[in-house]
Every structure is written in C-alpha cells, then in structure tokens.
Amino acid sequence: MMPSLWGKSSGKDAKKRASKESFIDILHRKFKTPSEAKLNSRSGGSRRHCNDSVSERGSLAQDVCRSPSPLKHVARCQSFADRSHAQPLPLPGLHPKSVGRTDSGISVPIKPRSEKCTKSFLPLPRPACIRSKTNQAEIDGGLITTSVSSESSSDSDGPADTCLNGPRATDCDTSVITTTCSPYSSMALKDQKPSISQMNLRESRKPANLAYGCHISPTSPKHRPLINQSPNLQILHSGAFCSAPDSSMSSPSRSPLRAFGTEQVVNSAFWCGKHYADVTLLGSGHCSSPGSGHNSGHNSMGGDMSGQVFWLQSRGSPENSPLPSPRMTSPGPSSRIHSGAVTPIHPRAGGASTEQQINWSDDGKQQSHRLPLPPVTISNASPFSHTNSAATSPSVPRSPGRSEAPVGPVSHWKKGKLLGRGTFGHVYVGFNSESGEMCAMKEVTLFSDDAKSKESAKQLMQEIALLSRLQHPNIVQYYGSETIDDKLYIYLEYVSGGSIYKILQEYGQLGELAIRSYTQQILSGLAYLHAKNTVHRDIKGANILADPNGRVKLADFGMAKHITGQSCPLSFKGSPYWMAPEVIKNSSGSNLAVDIWSLGCTVLEMATTKPPWSQYEGVAAMFKIGNSKELPAIPEHLSDDGKDFIRLCLQRNPVHRPTAAQLLEHPFVKSAVLLERVERPVSGPELLDPSPGVAVTVRPVGISQLRNPSFDSERLTMHSSRITKPGPLISDTLVPRNISCPVSPIGSPLPQARSPQNYNGRMSPSPISSPKTASGSCTPLSGGVGSIPLHHMKHKFYLHEGGVGNLPKPLSSRTYISSGIPYHEANSENFRGSQMSSHMFSDPVSGNDNIRGKQIGRPIPGNLINGKSVLNDRVSRQLLRDRVKVNLSLDVGPSSRLPNHYNNKLT
Numbered sequence: 001m002m003p004s005l006w007g008k009s010s011g012k013d014a015k016k017r018a019s020k021e022s023f024i025d026i027l028h029r030k031f032k033t034p035s036e037a038k039l040n041s042r043s044g045g046s047r048r049h050c051n052d053s054v055s056e057r058g059s060l061a062q063d064v065c066r067s068p069s070p071l072k073h074v075a076r077c078q079s080f081a082d083r084s085h086a087q088p089l090p091l092p093g094l095h096p097k098s099v100g101r102t103d104s105g106i107s108v109p110i111k112p113r114s115e116k117c118t119k120s121f122l123p124l125p126r127p128a129c130i131r132s133k134t135n136q137a138e139i140d141g142g143l144i145t146t147s148v149s150s151e152s153s154s155d156s157d158g159p160a161d162t163c164l165n166g167p168r169a170t171d172c173d174t175s176v177i178t179t180t181c182s183p184y185s186s187m188a189l190k191d192q193k194p195s196i197s198q199m200n201l202r203e204s205r206k207p208a209n210l211a212y213g214c215h216i217s218p219t220s221p222k223h224r225p226l227i228n229q230s231p232n233l234q235i236l237h238s239g240a241f242c243s244a245p246d247s248s249m250s251s252p253s254r255s256p257l258r259a260f261g262t263e264q265v266v267n268s269a270f271w272c273g274k275h276y277a278d279v280t281l282l283g284s285g286h287c288s289s290p291g292s293g294h295n296s297g298h299n300s301m302g303g304d305m306s307g308q309v310f311w312l313q314s315r316g317s318p319e320n321s322p323l324p325s326p327r328m329t330s331p332g333p334s335s336r337i338h339s340g341a342v343t344p345i346h347p348r349a350g351g352a353s354t355e356q357q358i359n360w361s362d363d364g365k366q367q368s369h370r371l372p373l374p375p376v377t378i379s380n381a382s383p384f385s386h387t388n389s390a391a392t393s394p395s396v397p398r399s400p401g402r403s404e405a406p407v408g409p410v411s412h413w414k415k416g417k418l419l420g421r422g423t424f425g426h427v428y429v430g431f432n433s434e435s436g437e438m439c440a441m442k443e444v445t446l447f448s449d450d451a452k453s454k455e456s457a458k459q460l461m462q463e464i465a466l467l468s469r470l471q472h473p474n475i476v477q478y479y480g481s482e483t484i485d486d487k488l489y490i491y492l493e494y495v496s497g498g499s500i501y502k503i504l505q506e507y508g509q510l511g512e513l514a515i516r517s518y519t520q521q522i523l524s525g526l527a528y529l530h531a532k533n534t535v536h537r538d539i540k541g542a543n544i545l546a547d548p549n550g551r552v553k554l555a556d557f558g559m560a561k562h563i564t565g566q567s568c569p570l571s572f573k574g575s576p577y578w579m580a581p582e583v584i585k586n587s588s589g590s591n592l593a594v595d596i597w598s599l600g601c602t603v604l605e606m607a608t609t610k611p612p613w614s615q616y617e618g619v620a621a622m623f624k625i626g627n628s629k630e631l632p633a634i635p636e637h638l639s640d641d642g643k644d645f646i647r648l649c650l651q652r653n654p655v656h657r658p659t660a661a662q663l664l665e666h667p668f669v670k671s672a673v674l675l676e677r678v679e680r681p682v683s684g685p686e687l688l689d690p691s692p693g694v695a696v697t698v699r700p701v702g703i704s705q706l707r708n709p710s711f712d713s714e715r716l717t718m719h720s721s722r723i724t725k726p727g728p729l730i731s732d733t734l735v736p737r738n739i740s741c742p743v744s745p746i747g748s749p750l751p752q753a754r755s756p757q758n759y760n761g762r763m764s765p766s767p768i769s770s771p772k773t774a775s776g777s778c779t780p781l782s783g784g785v786g787s788i789p790l791h792h793m794k795h796k797f798y799l800h801e802g803g804v805g806n807l808p809k810p811l812s813s814r815t816y817i818s819s820g821i822p823y824h825e826a827n828s829e830n831f832r833g834s835q836m837s838s839h840m841f842s843d844p845v846s847g848n849d850n851i852r853g854k855q856i857g858r859p860i861p862g863n864l865i866n867g868k869s870v871l872n873d874r875v876s877r878q879l880l881r882d883r884v885k886v887n888l889s890l891d892v893g894p895s896s897r898l899p900n901h902y903n904n905k906l907t
C-alpha cells in the first residue's frame with residue numbers, strides 16, 4: 001500500500017534493498033548476540049507492558065482477547081477502520097476477597113503469603129525539602145542522578161551504573177536498544193505469558209530475590225508461566241520490533257498486524273511471524289502489550305532489546321476483565337519489580353539525592369543507602385499540597401533502616417476503580433476519605449524474581465525522581481509514594497479523561513481546534529521539561545492524559561532522561577512509530593529534539609487516530625523512519641498551519657527542528673485556545689466581551705487549584721502571557737487565563753471537534769450520556785473506532801529534502817512561555833520554510849488593531865485555504881459563539897503584546 005503512495009519507491013528497489021540491508025545491520029548490531037542478551041537481559045525490563053486500561057477496552061476486544069484463537073487474532077488485526085465502536089464494559093471492581101485494608105487505609109490485595117514485608121513512606125514533593133538545592137542547576141543536576149539510561153543492561157552490571165547512583169560520564173545512552181512497541185503496531189504483548197525462552201531466562205534468574213524484607217517465592221503462582229496455552233515463536237536477532245496486540249483494543253500500535261493484516265507483515269524484510277499472532281519481545285523492556293490499549297505506553301521500547309525476540313501468541317487481554325486476571329499477576333510486568341523499590345525514592349523525602357538511595361548490586365540485591373528520612377509530618381493541610389500528601393501524611397519517624405523498621409503511614413487513600421495497567425502495575429483511582437479528593441494510585445508489586453525487575457524498578461524510581469521535580473500544569477503531578485507490604489504506591493494527579501489515545505479510539509480523530517489546543521499544551525509541557533534539560537522520549541497520545549476540561553498533561557516519565565549535552569549518542573528508546581530517525585539510527589543529535597519529532601507524530605495521531613507509518617509493521621516502520629527520506633502522509637484536511645507545523649516537527653535532521661519554545665510561537669498553536677469548559681459567567685454583563693461568543697468569565701477555583709497553590713504561581717509564570725488583567729470583579733486567582741471553549745473531545749458533545757473532514761461520520765457521544773466516559777472504564781480500544789484508513793483520506797505527500805527551510809531563530813527565554821492568546825491573524829507562511837525569519841515570531845497581536853475581529857468564530861483567511869477547513873472552522877466557531885464563554889487572556893506584563901485598546905477593554 002505504502003509504496004504506491006510514495007511515488008519514488010518503485011524505481012529505487014535496488015537502492016532500497018541496499019539501504020535496508022544496511023539498516024538490518026544496524027538493527028542487528030543493536031540486538032546483540034544471545035549471550036549478550038542474556039547478560040544484558042536485566043535491562044530489557046518489560047517496562048512497557050500493556051497498560052491496559054479497563055477504561056479503554058471495548059467489548060469487541062473483550063471478545064477477541066479472550067480467545068486465543070488465531071482467527072480472532074486475525075480479527076483483531078483488522079484495519080483500524082474496521083474496528084467497531086466501543087461497548088461499555090463493566091467497571092473494574094475489586095474482588096472482595098482479594099482486597100483488604102491495611103492500617104494505612106489503603107485497600108490492598110490480601111496475599112496468602114506471609115512474606116516479611118516492610119512499609120516505607122515516601123514523602124511528597126516539597127520544595128522546602130530540597131536540601132541544598134538552591135538553584136535550578138542543582139536541581140537539574142539531581143535529575144541526572146536519577147536518570148536511567150537504556151544501557152541498563154550495563155547498568156545492571158554494577159551498582160555504580162544504576163540510575164540512582166548518578167549519571168554516567170555523558171549521561172547518554174548508547175548501546176542498548178530499548179524499545180516499546182507502538183500501540184499501533186503488533187509489536188509486543190504485555191502481560192503475556194512468557195515464552196519458553198523467557199521462562200528459561202527467568203529460570204536462570206531465579207536466585208535474584210532481593211532484599212527489602214519482601215521475599216517472594218519464585219514458585220509463586222505469579223511467577224508461573226502459562227506454558228501450555230499457546231506455542232511461542234522465538235525469533236532470534238530478528239530485529240525485535242514486532243509487536244502484536246493481544247487485544248485490538250489495546251494500544252493501537254500494538255498491533256500493526258491487527259491494523260494492516262498480512263500485507264504489512266510481508267512489508268518488512270525483518271518481519272517474521274504469524275500474521276495473526278500477537279507477539280511480544282522478550283528482553284525488550286518496553287514492548288507494549290498489545291492488549292493494553294491506550295496505555296500503550298507500551299508501544300514504547302525501553303530496556304534491552306538485545307535479546308531474542310519472542311513472538312507469543314496473544315493471550316487474552318487481561319483487561320477484558322475488570323477483575324485482576326491471573327495473567328496479570330503472573331509474569332507480568334508488575335511481577336517483575338523488585339521489592340527493593342521501597343526506599344524513599346523521592347529526593348525531597350530526606351533531602352538526599354536519589355542516587356544515594358538505592359544501589360543495585362551485581363547479585364541483584366538492592367543496597368539501600370541510609371538516608372535521613374523526612375521528619376514526621378502531621379498536617380491538616382490538603383493532602384495534595386506539598387506539605388502534606390500521601391507521602392507526607394502522618395507518619396512515624398523513619399530510620400534509615402526503614403525496611404527493617406516499617407513505618408506506619410496513616411494514609412487515607414483508598415484504592416478505587418482500576419484505571420489502567422502499566423508495565424509496573426495497575427493504576428487505580430485513589431480516594432482520600434479525609435479530604436474527599438482523588439488521585440491516581442499506581443500500584444506496583446515489588447518482586448525480585450529476575451534481573452529485569454531491577455531494571456524496571458530503576459526506571460520506576462527514575463520516573464518518580466523526575467516527576468517529583470516537575471511542576472507544570474501540563475505535566476501530571478506527582479504527589480508522593482509509599483510502600484505497603486510488597487506494594488509500592490505512587491500517587492499522581494488524577495487526570496480523569498484518560499489518554500489522548502483512548503480518546504481517539506473512543507471518539508475518533510480530533511478536530512483541528514482540539515488538536516491545536518492539545519498541541520499547544522503538550523508543547524507547553526515540553527518547553528518546561530526541555531528547559532530543565534530533560535527529554536521525555538516517549539511522547540505519544542497514549543502518554544498524554546486529558547481532563548474533562550480539555551487540559552492535557554504529559555505522563556509516563558519512565559523513559560524521561562536528564563541530559564547534559566546536546567549531542568550525544570541516543571539510546572534506542574521510545575515508541576517505534578513516534579521514534580525520531582536519529583534515535584533509530586542511533587546517531588548523535590540534539591536529544592531534546594526527539595520529543596519534537598514525536599510531537600509531530602502525535603499531531604498526526606490526533607488528526608488521523610494513527611501515528612505516521614502505522615500502515616507498516618514495527619520494523620518496517622522503523623526502516624521507513626530511519627532510512628528513508630519520506631515524510632508521512634499529512635492529512636489534507638489539516639489547515640496549512642497544521643501541515644506546516646507537522647513538517648517542521650518531522651524534519652529528519654534534528655538540528656533543523658524548532659525547539660518546543662519556538663514552536664509555541666507557531667501560528668498553529670499560538671492561536672490555540674484551551675479547550676476548557678467554564679462555568680457560565682458570574683459577572684455582570686459589563687464584563688462580557690461585547691463581541692459575540694467572547695465573554696469574560698470567572699471560573700470557580702477548582703480543586704486542582706486548591707491542591708497545588710504552587711501550580712498557580714507556576715502557571716502564572718509559565719503562562720504569563722495569559723495573565724488576565726483583573727477587572728473590577730476579576731482576580732488573578734479566579735480569572736481563567738485562557739480562552740476556553742467547550743470543544744473538548746472528552747467533555748463536549750459539540751460536534752465541532754469533528755470537523756466535516758472527520759470521515760467517520762459519528763457524532764461524539766456526549767460525555768454525559770456516555771457511561772464509558774463517565775466511568776472511564778469502557779473505551780473500545782479494539783477496533784479503532786472512528787479510525788480512518790489512510791487510503792480513505794486525501795493526502796499530500798511531502799518528500800523530505802533536508803528540512804523545510806531556515807531554522808527558526810532561538811527565542812528568548814520568554815518564548816517557551818505558552819501563549820493562550822486568542823485567535824490572531826498570524827500567517828502560517830511566517831513560520832514556514834525560508835520565510836521563517838525575524839517576523840516569524842513577531843508579535844502575533846501587534847498590528848492587529850481589532851482583536852475582537854479575530855475572535856473565535858472567524859475563519860482566518862490565509863490560514864484556511866481549504867474550503868473544508870474554512871467550513872469546519874466556521875461551524876466550530878459558530879458553535880463556540882453559541883456555547884462558549886471565552887476567557888480572555890491578557891498579558892499585562894512588561895512584555896504584553898496585546899493592543900492597548902484590548903487591555904483597556906477590561907479595565
């Protein structure tokens with residue numbers, strides 16, 4: 001299919017063969033010998049397993065995944081377009097007999113075992129606790145120490161290499177391929193039963209039981225592979241990037257097979273295996289599980305891909321059942337976590353650097369450094385505040401030897417419904433019975449059965465360490481963590497809308513307004529992250545969570561890494577379809593730029609429900625990405641701004657890619673509005689913008705604002721351009737800083753999110769009427785609801801010829817501040833190609849003497865040259881006029897770029 005799309009492909013067979021062979025060599029080099037793989041297998045943690053979210057499953061997947069029948073697998077592998085609509089699934093429930101209550105107040109599964117268990121309590125991020133870190137540089141430096149590089153294989157060779165022991169000389173990943181399979185590919189299975197080879201591998205690692213007082217017998221049922229269910233196909237050195245979903249609903253990427261059938265398989269010279277079978281990559285840490293849907297984090301590769309590749313016939317998706325499946329607890333990801341993870345990971349816990357906290361020795365035993373523990377904190381403050389969170393809630397003093405002296409956290413968090421499953425464990429809604437607030441509780445079972453667990457634990461700690469230092473409205477906030485028995489609980493900000501991937505699967509592609517808004521927010525988070533020299537490395541829809549108000553947040557920092565240089569070898573991490581060429585080719589490059597590439601892929605994903613090159617199998621896609629000069633098809637229905645934005649992101653030379661800060665000034669996002677629903681105006685008519693559809697509204701202080709007051713201050717900082725000059729009845733704390741409109745794909749029944757170009761023709765179900773949305777438990781991952789086959793779409797094909805033009809000039813530090821400025825008449829040409837110059841980032845508002853005329857609802861000539869786009873915008877904006885209360889955002893700071901008359905309007 002694709003060759004015909006790419007016009008030049010037919011005449012270059014010989015050349016392609018040669019390049020493909022070269023590419024194969026590269027891949028083979030990445031996939032070391034079996035012996036190497038064995039040695040390094042610990043790094044191949046199965047970090048990216050299917051995080052199947054119950055909420056993201058559909059009935060179809062349920063049916064399919066429960067059957068090991070190849071035929072059904074074939075069914076799952078159908079095109080996204082063939083996927084049926086989601087059917088509500090029963091909400092996950094806790095098995096009454098499997099859930100107990102701990103003294104902490106958290107309901108945890110009751111284990112028949114009587115292992116010696118410990119509790120430790122990890123404090124919440126609390127800036128005040130950052131000992132001796134007086135500046136950002138130091139803090140950032142701390143990040144380095146928590147980085148886990150993909151060389152984890154080598155990391156595993158000694159404690160000195162652990163992520164917690166500090167950065168390597170270069171802090172650059174080099175040799176080990178760590179990959180997660182795209183949800184859109186059939187790359188890997190998560191929570192799959194292990195293959196025989198896998199079992200053998202595990203057998204060899206049996207002695208690796210770790211300390212921490214939580215010894216889990218290797219003979220535990222959880223560790224018993226289900227060897228009799230289906231044969232496994234082992235592929236040695238085949239290039240590891242095959243995945244297959246064990247559920248069609250799972251991650252889209254997980255199943256290239258599912259999506260494209262056999263023709264895709266034969267597309268790849270590296271591809272071998274059953275067309276229908278779900279496959280998994282053993283030894284690859286992060287192959288996603290096909291069954292997992294959206295989660296998909298799991299499409300990501302992480303860890304050591306060096307080992308053999310095992311293709312496993314998919315077993316049913318565990319998430320088909322709201323109740324934990326035996327398979328979920330068997331050699332699944334969560335079972336691979338070592339108990340050693342129970343140290344105070346949070347660097348703010350005791351002011352000790354993370355690297356000091358945990359060491360993994362060669363023998364697999366964690367060497368926990370005795371660190372000062374946080375003081376007893378008993379506070380009546382909000383559990384979400386930095387001064388009192390789940391991790392810092394009342395607890396007894398902890399001694400360095402807390403593993404021997406269990407702490408007694410008085411946590412009020414109660415585990416609620418299952419939100420999803422990740423590599424490490426399950427994510428539940430957490431409810432604080434004292435405050436009445438909710439959070440997301442990531443429950444990780446700490447095991448120590450093999451080396452991979454150690455790697456997984458390290459990555460988990462890395463994620464915690466990184467997250468704990470981040471505070472941004474577009475990044476999922478880390479609240480704290482604690483351990484109870486053999487469970488590690490990580491408390492995160494609850495983002496109830498699920499991932500963008502889930503939204504796409506459930507509601508179909510996004511309209512451009514939503515894409516703009518989401519992209520702008522993602523960029524805002526990325527700009528913040530990159531300003532800290534931290535690269536996410538796994539940007540994709542599945543790792544971006546949305547709330548009902550249209551706000552999106554970056555999540556899943558398991559692959560994030562603090563970098564010290566701009567040009568160092570890149571580890572082979574990420575999700576194949578979102579993976580930057582330089583990552584695939586293992587070349588040097590600007591590390592931060594890999595996120596920009598992935599962002600471009602994510603924008604395409606939002607526009608089409610699929611990432612670029614999703615018509616190819618994982619390896620074939622990687623070949624395309626890494627070894628061709630083609631650009632993916634860009635949907636015709638996107639505006640010129642959108643197309644230009646994508647092309648800028650998808651420049652193969654990372655140096656040519658604009659930074660996140662620069663892209664925030666791109667007209668595609670600069671004019672974006674936050675798809676945030678607001679209450680009806682509470683102010684008088686005098687506060688309403690006289691322009692139709694534009695009104696100044698006051699949004700009640702939300703719970704999130706109460707939780708993290710610092711967020712507001714940060715937001716004020718990061719979104720300084722949005723600060724609204726207070727009017728008579730408007731205060732800084734109450735005035736929304738963004739234009740809001742009810743076009744959230746998850747929160748609005750308005751159809752404008754579906755442009756006329758949304759070919760599926762389905763109306764997005766109202767979130768109110770949709771129990772799936774309400775419960776968050778019933779997403780139809782399997783079928784690709786609303787997905788549109790590429791061949792049904794109009795495409796323009798762009799041949800990459802070394803970029804689209806001059807690079808944007810670096811912007812001032814201010815430029816990464818996201819803008820929430822209302823629609824302006826920025827000309828996309830200003831940001832395109834060789835025309836990108838000084839005026840590229842010029843004041844988007846200055847010169848615009850009548851901003852009211854640029855309000856939402858008015859198509860922007862020049863920006864929308866496509867008739868459909870114009871119509872789409874008109875329809876959408878008309879709806880906005882009718883329904884939206886727009887929060888005007890004004891920059892009243894020194895750098896205000898709004899016209900005076902506009903500022904005056906509110907004064």
Ligand SMILES: Nc1ncnc2c1ncn2[C@@H]1O[C@H](COP(=O)(O)OP(=O)(O)OP(=O)(O)O)[C@@H](O)[C@H]1O
Pocket residue numbers: 047048049050051052053294295296297298300419420421422423424425426427440442476492493494495496498499542543545555556558
């Ligand atoms: N903070 C959160 N708020 C709401 N839901 C969440 C939150 N974090 C995770 N989830 C849900 O739980 C699922 C599993 O999340 P988790 O972080 O464990 O896995 P993942 O990030 O998707 O993949 P992995 O960590 O294995 O790479 C997510 O896909 C999402 O649906």
